[in-house]
Amino acid sequence: MESLKEDLKKQIIEQLNLEDLQVSDIDDDSLLFSADGVGLDSIDALELIVLMEKFYGIQVTNPEEGKDAFLTINTMADYIEKNRN
Amino acid sequence: MTYIGAEEIISPLGQNIQENFLAVCENRSGISLVPKVGFNNEDLHLAKMTSLTAEKKFEFLLVDMLENISVQIDPSVISSTKTLIILSSTKGDLDRDISNPFDPAVGALVKHFNLKNQPIIVSNACISGVLAINAANNFIKAGFYDHIIVIGCDVISDFVLYGFQSLFAVSALPCLPFDKNRSGITLGEGCSAVVVSNTKEIFKNLPLELLSGTSANDANHISGPSRTGEGLYRTIQKTIRQNNISADEIDFISAHGTATIFNDEMEATAFDRLNMANIPLNSMKGYFGHTLGAAGVMETAISMRMMRNNLLIKSLGYSEAGTSKSLNIATENRPSELNTILKTASGFGGCNASLLLRKL
Amino acid sequence: MSFITACCQISEEACAVNGNVIVRKDEQSADSWFKQLYKELALDYPKFYKMDMLAQAGFLASEFIKKAFPELVSSYADDEIALLFANSESSSDTDIRFKESFQKRKSPSPSLFVYTLPNIVLGELAIRNKFYGENMFAVFPKFAPEFFLQYGSVMLATGSKAVLAGWLNILKGKVEVSVFLIEENKADGLPFNKENIIKCVGLADQA
Numbered sequence: 001m002e003s004l005k006e007d008l009k010k011q012i013i014e015q016l017n018l019e020d021l022q023v024s025d026i027d028d029d030s031l032l033f034s035a036d037g038v039g040l041d042s043i044d045a046l047e048l049i050v051l052m053e054k055f056y057g058i059q060v061t062n063p064e065e066g067k068d069a070f071l072t073i074n075t076m077a078d079y080i081e082k083n084r085n
Numbered sequence: 086m087t088y089i090g091a092e093e094i095i096s097p098l099g100q101n102i103q104e105n106f107l108a109v110c111e112n113r114s115g116i117s118l119v120p121k122v123g124f125n126n127e128d129l130h131l132a133k134m135t136s137l138t139a140e141k142k143f144e145f146l147l148v149d150m151l152e153n154i155s156v157q158i159d160p161s162v163i164s165s166t167k168t169l170i171i172l173s174s175t176k177g178d179l180d181r182d183i184s185n186p187f188d189p190a191v192g193a194l195v196k197h198f199n200l201k202n203q204p205i206i207v208s209n210a211c212i213s214g215v216l217a218i219n220a221a222n223n224f225i226k227a228g229f230y231d232h233i234i235v236i237g238c239d240v241i242s243d244f245v246l247y248g249f250q251s252l253f254a255v256s257a258l259p260c261l262p263f264d265k266n267r268s269g270i271t272l273g274e275g276c277s278a279v280v281v282s283n284t285k286e287i288f289k290n291l292p293l294e295l296l297s298g299t300s301a302n303d304a305n306h307i308s309g310p311s312r313t314g315e316g317l318y319r320t321i322q323k324t325i326r327q328n329n330i331s332a333d334e335i336d337f338i339s340a341h342g343t344a345t346i347f348n349d350e351m352e353a354t355a356f357d358r359l360n361m362a363n364i365p366l367n368s369m370k371g372y373f374g375h376t377l378g379a380a381g382v383m384e385t386a387i388s389m390r391m392m393r394n395n396l397l398i399k400s401l402g403y404s405e406a407g408t409s410k411s412l413n414i415a416t417e418n419r420p421s422e423l424n425t426i427l428k429t430a431s432g433f434g435g436c437n438a439s440l441l442l443r444k445l
Numbered sequence: 446m447s448f449i450t451a452c453c454q455i456s457e458e459a460c461a462v463n464g465n466v467i468v469r470k471d472e473q474s475a476d477s478w479f480k481q482l483y484k485e486l487a488l489d490y491p492k493f494y495k496m497d498m499l500a501q502a503g504f505l506a507s508e509f510i511k512k513a514f515p516e517l518v519s520s521y522a523d524d525e526i527a528l529l530f531a532n533s534e535s536s537s538d539t540d541i542r543f544k545e546s547f548q549k550r551k552s553p554s555p556s557l558f559v560y561t562l563p564n565i566v567l568g569e570l571a572i573r574n575k576f577y578g579e580n581m582f583a584v585f586p587k588f589a590p591e592f593f594l595q596y597g598s599v600m601l602a603t604g605s606k607a608v609l610a611g612w613l614n615i616l617k618g619k620v621e622v623s624v625f626l627i628e629e630n631k632a633d634g635l636p637f638n639k640e641n642i643i644k645c646v647g648l649a650d651q652a
Contacts, residue, residue: 248558434568
């Protein structure tokens with residue numbers, strides 16, 4: 001699980017072109033879509049959908065499901081664990 | 086007083102303003118289904134100029150446009166030291182040189198027409214055209230130039246098409262501005278120009294009056310339209326106040342109307358806040374697609390023809406109200422006294438701009 | 446009468462405010478040069494990391510000016526500060542990266558695409574500072590001081606009380622950034638004229 005979270009952070013940094021951020025800058029429970037957290041927005045949500053399919057083979061078709069899943073690194077990791085086979 | 090005239094358009098609907106305005110009067114669209122152009126090789130609707138295949142197409146469009154303009158005004162104006170060209174474009178000739186999208190074409194234009202002043206390129210997303218016309222007006226009022234030719238031009242590229250596809254912003258059908266079933270933009274390409282001047286006599290046809298225009302930012306989001314329409318609300322309010330015009334003096338609004346869910350909703354919200362919801366309004370995107378940096382100039386040019394002919398042109402693609410605030414969208418062509426009109430534009434970067442035109 | 450009351454220049458290795466170097470690039474640092482500058486400002490604005498370099502450049506230079514003049518934003522109404530920016534490279538740096546996303550990586554990146562317009566930096570400054578005023582982004586083959594002088598004067602004559610102006614070139618590692626503030630009716634500062642614009646931008650050789 002811990003390595004999955006590390007991977008996720010790396011993948012988010014790459015997919016969202018956040019080169020200036022390091023894995024250590026993102027906490028497992030910081031709110032990805034909050035201005036006080038990582039400050040992602042709806043455009044970045046599109047990137048996360050691409051990321052889920054590219055790296056984990058998971059298709060997020062229900063945007064509401066995406067909203068809950070993309071809350072934090074922790075929720076993303078849980079979502080991946082539950083949905084990948 | 087600042088005059089505006091000599092409006093011109095080159096688009097899929099024609100090589101000059103006459104052909105374009107005729108097509109629009111007949112409610113013909115330049116949009117067609119183009120095979121295998123999408124990122125996944127899908128067929129997509131585009132307002133594409135099929136004749137436009139040369140490598141230097143962007144440059145050729147600019148040269149053709151200035152040729153068109155030269156027959157509508159005193160031809161000596163073009164190479165005068167008191168004349169400036171402002172080019173409005175978002176991506177220029179990106180396919181020719183991605184690191185230098187404007188210089189080669191603009192340089193060729195300068196050489197071809199012996200232009201005396203280095204052209205200015207306004208690259209301010211989808212408000213570029215309206216902003217460029219406003220800048221022209223401001224430059225002339227300040228006395229820096231006597232005449233300014235504003236040319237708006239953008240061509241379709243994989244770059245821009247794939248970009249809008251990546252945002253899920255491209256409509257599967259020809260775009261449906263302000264309609265309930267709208268689902269995104271249809272990209273278009275073309276070139277348009279207007280001449281802004283302090284001298285009425287340079288125009289072969291009677292010009293119109295260009296009133297001062299303004300811009301305002303939403304200060305909200307770089308790609309998402311403001312939910313309150315704040316920037317659009319502010320620029321329109323500033324523009325009408327600066328000119329001492331009230332909403333009931335405006336006969337028609339040439340709106341931006343890209344046909345994305347959020348843009349059209351934003352515009353409806355702003356017009357409603359301004360008590361302008363009952364003013365007849367259209368979007369030209371159903372005819373020309375979204376031509377980005379050319380759009381503001383092209384839609385101003387069509388509005389000028391509408392005023393000259395006192396003819397309200399219907400908003401193509403609209404059939405059923407689809408915004409939370411209702412608007413008075415033109416559903417058919419009809420004769421109408423058009424003395425004062427408002428043109429608006431909104432774009433990425435949260436920018437909004439507006440201008441007013443009035444008959445002499 | 447209008448005056449240039451503040452300026453910030455950022456090159457590949459140094460950042461200067463009003464002509465005095467305040468930060469030099471630490472070549473040993475693991476952080477990029479712009480991240481070093483962001484840390485120097487000690488701000489909490491994570492959106493910085495999402496911006497492309499053009500937007501970061503405008504953001505950093507304007508924040509250094511604000512740091513030198515903390516009352517700047519609050520002394521004007523929210524639509525009185527106009528933004529007047531220009532460059533010669535448009536958004537080419539990010540355009541190249543977006544093109545790579547669909548040509549090499551076979552997946553057009555929406556988060557890159559939204560930065561493929563040069564005026565996005567104006568949007569970022571407007572969001573950061575709640576600026577609802579005038580915007581203008583223009584592109585020239587080389588630095589054009591006359592444009593800043595002419596259009597800056599136009600903006601001040603048509604309702605704006607101050608103009609935040611910038612010449613920002615970012616391409617393939619090149620960093621050529623100057624942001625300067627033009628204010629009306631200020632007693633101190635450099636008179637707003639062509640010579641002083643060239644001085645502030647530090648590109649006498651190109652002008």
